[in-house]
Amino acid sequence: MNGAEILVKCLEDLQVKRVAGYPGAAILPVFHALAGSGIAVTVNANEQAGAFCAAGMSRAGDQVGVTVVTSGPAITNTLTAVADCNADSIPLLVFAGQVPSGKLGTDEFQHINVSRVFAKAAKKVALISDASHIEEAVKDAWHFAKSGKPGPVVIDLPMDVQTAEGEYHGLDPKLFRHKYDDERHLGENQCRRFFDLLQGAKRPLLYIGGGLNNQKASDRIRRFNDLFAIPSINSLMGKGILDESRDTSLGMLGMFGTPYANTAIQETDLFIGMGVRWDDRVRQRVGEKGLEADIAYIDINPEKVQEVRVTRAPKFTFIGDAGTALDDLLSWAEKNPMKLEIGEWQERVRNLKKETPLNFNRAAAAIQQAEVMEILSGLLPEDVRIATGVGNHQMLAAQHLKIRRPKSFLTSGGFGVMGFALPIAVGACLADPSRTVLAIDGDASLRMNMGELHTIGAGNLPVKILLLNNYSAGMVRNIQTARYANCVIATEEGCRDVSFARIAAECGFAWTRRTEERSGLKADLEALLAAKGPALLEVVTDVEEAVYPVIAPGDGYQGMDLGPFMGGRKQENCSFAFFGAGRRHSVKE
């Protein structure tokens, strides 16, 4: 077998059924081998979209998404998607063609030093120099990408290595899995300490993140919370791990978090972070002045746990897989039954949700994005998978939509990449066509990977797209209005007559509609969700709309600005005081 054939055989051994690929001369041996395999190839509009499509398969399914591209501009096109996977701990395998080994480091056509370019963006980069090394490298990379804190692995394959004869040994892929098995468990004493803390708390709060965003860990935290019903908040990456429709689920914390999540964190006396990376968008941190709760923190990333140990004096920490730790805690709790005295706190949290519900400008002439989300949240099927762009529509979706299953809210968290929604939705749809896949996108985000309208239409993929078109890069325009003296530059689109719905129809979408009418909005959303095959609903929304609540950069939770429409305030107070300019409306006033 030549190197390319060995690579494809390894992918078959790893049960890969489909790759996202984009060909070019320097990777043609691999495409040739793919032609003789049972592996399907999806061709996206460019390699960034291809890498996102593969990442969509990882985000939605249990597999590791795989993308195969050529050298030079093709591999650099994947850089943003690779960095995105790295930031959100998503496993991904990228195989790239490369100039022949003898030409490495020269000015050969379409050559770039992949190891250097990706050094800081990937979990690992490997240059293969011998076809006989391919099998071990590929099987190892697959498990390495999935293990510990997951991430992307980039494999650079010089042309001569793809065509050279090499050894294929048929190594059992499980051998490599065992290499990365995480065997760290909580001991009896650690479990006792955790539950002592929990039993001593009057207002415990679970803070859960992407580290638990898989079926197994989600089952465990649900069992844990069936026992204890501890109020919970989540990071953007943690949506759907616990069922967000439960009354103890308070939704997303942070800069654009829900009023109740951002208030609960000010009142907790035991903050239990699990599988969450405690990032800067989460604003002021528990343990800092003003938020002096006890902390229990469980995460697989040793650096982060050490940082929290040094800076916040937690009462309990554990470095390891949060799902495994939950297993240990559950077995301990089953052997040592206990009751928590948190009835008052649960009641407080329920009231918080009732007292400060999300709200928006109901008197506005134009449709509000928040209004679309409010209607949509009542229509979503339980099995829906949502992919979003980046911007106001993303934050509003995160605030309003109650996600009921893990791996179902697919969004670019740590890197915040516009252009994410469509290719990720393609990957999610290919990973599991039986689930409803809805891409919620902004006009500017959609334009970044508009070629995927063609991928979806040409492939007749049943992806549903809800495009919220405010004819602007709304989130950035909001900052300009509030902080740059209302000087709007480069964030509004001049051309208002383009209909994205018409473009989608031209790309082969069977169902498209464009609306500016509030009256038919609910029916339009229902029709979008019920449509068969590719479908797009374009809703024209208010360019002036801003997202609330908001916490200004550098401010703490006490400074949460509820805006003019929440917390029972009158609509005349409207000031669009985005990012801290203008009036403050704190829930604690």
Ligand SMILES: Cc1ncc(C[n+]2csc(CCOP(=O)(O)OP(=O)(O)O)c2C)c(N)n1
């Ligand atoms: C690749 C990339 N470029 C630029 C940005 C900066 N940015 C963040 S949100 C945003 C506007 C997004 O506009 P749109 O998709 O229309 O969403 P809206 O806020 O209008 O709902 C921009 C430009 C980014 N996050 N990603």
Ligand SMILES: [Mg+2]
């Ligand atoms: Mg927009």
